[in-house]
Amino acid sequence: MTVVTSSIAPPEGVFVPVPTFFKSSPVPPALQAPLDIEAQIQHSIHLAKNGIRGLVLLGSTGEAIHLSREERFELISGVRKGLTEAGFLDYPIMAGVLTNSVDEALEWLADAERAGAQWGLVLAPGYFGAAANQENLQEWYTLVADSSPIPILIYNYPGVTNNIIVSLETYTKLAAHPKIVGCKMSHGNVSHHVQVSLDPTIDHSKFRVFSGFGQQLGPIVLFGAAGVIDGLAAIYPRTVSRLFDLAAKRPVTPEALSEIQLLQFAVSRAEEMVGKWGIVGIKEGIYQVLKIGNLQGGRLPLKGRMPKGEWESWSVAMDAMKKLEEV
Template sequence: MASSDVGALNGHSPAVRALKPGVYAPIPTFFLPHTEDLDLPSFEGHVARIARAGVTPVIAGSMGEAIHLSHAERTTLIQAARKVLDGIGLVHMPIIAGSGGGSTRETLELTKEAAAAGADYVLVIASAYFAGALAGSREALKSYWTEVSQKSPVPVMIYNYPGASGGIDLDSDLITDLAKDCPNICGVKLTCGNVGKLTRIADDISHPSFVDAHPRQNPNAPFLVLGGYADFLTPSLFANAHGAITGLANITPHAVAKLFQLSEAARKDPSQLPEAQRIQGILARADFTIAKTSIAGTKYLIEQLYGYGGAPRKPLPPIPASAAKSLWEHPHTQEAVKLERELSNKIIN
């Protein structure tokens, strides 16, 4: 029996690589142009690139087109990412994997498969298919994450992304209740972009009374409050949040990591704040512009910068040529690229 199975049967999560505040990147899944098979060399190279910049990978999330992947493909990607991280000496860097499915049953299947493949944590979104029924049922939503967290062999992170879940948008009270009632829930990713919600949750979670009264099931898995974009990273850290899972880190990993470092430092040393604010402004503008082009735009920019990227899996279309040119030439994009080149200390061809 696998160690993860033993942990699940004993009612405790197994030892996992520590989950820490910081920057995480939802890794795109790259496909071969004619067959749409997995392009593993590009995927592996990209995982290594962002990890060396100090950014932790999230596999099979929305940016990774999880909805377009088979169970077996998700397993292949997680195994490949773990092999890459171990191979470049980052054996202690964890992997978060998306495991939200169409039903609670499938979500649990994906969760157990992800853990067996090497994921240390899972990121779980609500299904969009019956969103009309689920969105109005607080009880059903709470039951979903409660059951998944109770039966998962690894800690579970809530993924709140209305745009990918049929408009389902958890409020701060429900998320805080889940944090209190479910010791195997290790955090939340707020791709709703609601800074007020983030502030309320972070304030509750950071209070000493919460930590004392609601310890986590796994000591390596504290409850992290993470934004879903880079455009409010500095303000969020001053509100006691813990970082971000942001698609922009695929394009400018050194810059986003530097912003996190400066923002954390500025909480103790205000002299660091002006530089953090300068970088935050650059990345906020880039995030605003690039996010509007979604997965196809992100992949296009990766192609321009690093030589791989390609198109999404059908039926998602590639970015039109005219829009791609405009995106690359946009001053917000170019300013961020310039910053990334400066921080990575090399010219990107």
């Protein structure tokens, strides 16, 4: 299924980097458990119904590197079909592109467009991260964007790319490309988020800045960022979305600021679990709170669940989030 797109920026708001759901056990002769498309669709519809502005499928949290080309297409097309049948026509979907080759990145993007994604979230090529200078990064992204069938966002995640940091100057130059429509910064440098969000030489209606951390939501959105692509929102979508809505509204009244501070504290505290446990923790939370999926974790080497009693040890933070989610 193909969704007609143009080079427009993704909408502002909270996106969720959804984990990929797998069945509990392999079906011989397969060595690993297959995709659980039914659970994937169930979770996606829940998010769409509860304030989430869009999905990131097959990003880092989605374990795209653990899936085959056929599985990646099946997942995107399955979610697109499920959302459409549930009444969420043209619901925003970004597809992760986690490969270092220009040609292979374009292959991923072509598949994503054919499956129904409107944007590609393209990871900085980091295998030779220590040797990658900013000029080469700019050329790499320009080559990909020039030939991509869908608009792309720059994905800077130093933790999985040998500590590549996309420079402020690189963002400014690439933001001028008509098919590069935003970025996701998955690092703790709030100054970079704010500087790119406020750069007067960038057209911010066409280039949107997202953080990968809900801990930064309030601070960066108050200073012009477009939103977050946040893992905790996979568990508590209404609360994280409420925090965004308050932070994005202008003017910010004293009453709204008080609620922003309350929500940001609760979100940041709960994000500590996501920071510690990553994909395994997000999947555990989805199962414990939403009863979707299972406790098998991801694919090797991410298979397994939290140790016994670990989820319960986060009860203060998670109980607070649960109460906020029910308001």
